[in-house]
Amino acid sequence: MPELPEVETFRRYLDATSLHQRITGVEVRDAYVLKRVSARELARRLKGRRFENSHRHGKHLFVRAGDELWLRLHFGMTGSLEYLNHDEVAPKTARVIFRFEDNGRLAFDDQRKFGEIELTEDVDEFLQRRRLGPDALEISLSQFKAIVRERRGTVKAILLNQQLIAGIGNLYADEILFRARMHPATEATRLSDKNLRRLFRAMRYVLEKAIALKTDFNRLPKSWLLTHRGKGGKCPRCGRVLKSAAIGGRTSWFCAHCQKRK
Numbered sequence: 001m002p003e004l005p006e007v008e009t010f011r012r013y014l015d016a017t018s019l020h021q022r023i024t025g026v027e028v029r030d031a032y033v034l035k036r037v038s039a040r041e042l043a044r045r046l047k048g049r050r051f052e053n054s055h056r057h058g059k060h061l062f063v064r065a066g067d068e069l070w071l072r073l074h075f076g077m078t079g080s081l082e083y084l085n086h087d088e089v090a091p092k093t094a095r096v097i098f099r100f101e102d103n104g105r106l107a108f109d110d111q112r113k114f115g116e117i118e119l120t121e122d123v124d125e126f127l128q129r130r131r132l133g134p135d136a137l138e139i140s141l142s143q144f145k146a147i148v149r150e151r152r153g154t155v156k157a158i159l160l161n162q163q164l165i166a167g168i169g170n171l172y173a174d175e176i177l178f179r180a181r182m183h184p185a186t187e188a189t190r191l192s193d194k195n196l197r198r199l200f201r202a203m204r205y206v207l208e209k210a211i212a213l214k215t216d217f218n219r220l221p222k223s224w225l226l227t228h229r230g231k232g233g234k235c236p237r238c239g240r241v242l243k244s245a246a247i248g249g250r251t252s253w254f255c256a257h258c259q260k261r262k
């Protein structure tokens, strides 16, 4: 499931392939991913415009298409972007394809169709409507402390709550907690100043490192939990078998030895 680092990687990919070209058409192959906009309206409003720049907030990608018009993309479970040269065939699961005047195309591919495409005039209005919290890479340590320590609940649930901090999903939340050596079921209100600082640093490190590696799982450090999580997986730090438990409504993987419950 694309989380902040994947969406940031898509953003950079879109910037590198699809900006400044006049849009000549929008082909909607499956309108299921369209939210609050019809296929006809999407094409009508984008045709003749250009994608000018982009902005990411949490797991949402906003692409500016002229004055007061933004395309919003959310990648759901399986969404991704693929730029196609004129002779390349779009993937079977491409749901929406943006065509440019140089015959290049940008495909929004989404096998399971939990993704979302919408037009919005105002990014801030959208963020308020969804009540999204600040982006995980935009908040300061003091903001982070205020958000986490004043909430009842487990630290895992708080990291996952998009209305508190936007961008972190199940995989990276576990990775952040592993790096901070914190049990996912730790009560947030019990975290000391020192622990909060450690958690904040782990969050920044994990997200930034994943972006720097373009979220290529084969290149992620072997010292990370991500490449070991799953049945029979062993802790890359101490070698003990990893445990899983449902925490914050999701399956958490962790090392019961390295991540002691406080």
Ligand SMILES: [Zn+2]
Pocket (backbone or CB within 6 Å): 235, 236, 237, 238, 239, 240, 255, 256, 257, 258, 259
């Ligand atoms: Zn361990």
